[in-house]
Amino acid sequence: MSAIIRDHAGAVLLVEHRHDDAWQLPGGVDEDVRQLPCGVAIVAELPHVALGRKIRMTTGLHVSAGPLLVVDYAQAEPGVTPGRIDFVYDGGAAGRTEDLLISAELTNYTWALVNDFGTLIRPPMECRIRQALGALATGATACLVEGQPVHSGQG
Incomplete structure (x- = not known):
């Protein structure tokens, strides 16, 4: 689970976790989870x-998750990773002047504009973020598989 949090100029908050050096949306799960076959x-x-x-624990921001923007299914890789479903919610707007807490789980954060995504974010995450921003504009939840849109009748 993650959230799209934007500043007033439309830049998206991205964080780097200690366990993964890729830029991601803030959120995630913690030790109180149960793994299911698909989520x-x-x-x-x-x-x-x-x-x-x-998000409050890792960044210090007080976010109330808004509408669900994206449902993204990541297929299982037998013997490597289980399948899972990721959810992206609207995290609203935050001012850049707010001091963000860098918890022990994070190494850094940045605010990125859409034009900067290609140089910062891995392609599946970039597509997920772009789809979430599109869902904000249309009001329709985007359904994805591996970061790619699923169209009606596709399976």
């Missing part, structure tokens, strides 16, 4: 509530 269930906590808590 993660938070124990005793609603997903959008867990997301707000996780």
Whole structure:
């Protein structure tokens, strides 16, 4: 789970986690999870509530998760990774002047404009973010597989 958090100029907040040197959206799951064949269930906590808590713990931002923007299915790689479903919520706007906390889980953060995505973000994450921004504009949740849009009748 993650959230699109924008500044007033439309730049998107990206974070770097200690366990992965790639820029990502803030969010994630923590130790209180149960793995399912196609996703993660938070124990005793609603997903959008867990997301707000996780963002607050890692960045210091108080975010109330808004509408669901993207559902992205990552297929299983037998013997390597289980399949999972990632959810991207609208995290609203935050001012760049707000001091962000860099928790022990993060190494850095940046605000990136759409034109800068290609130099910062891996292609599947870039597509997921672009689809989430499109969903903000249209009001329709984007359904993806491996970061790519799934069209009606496709399977």
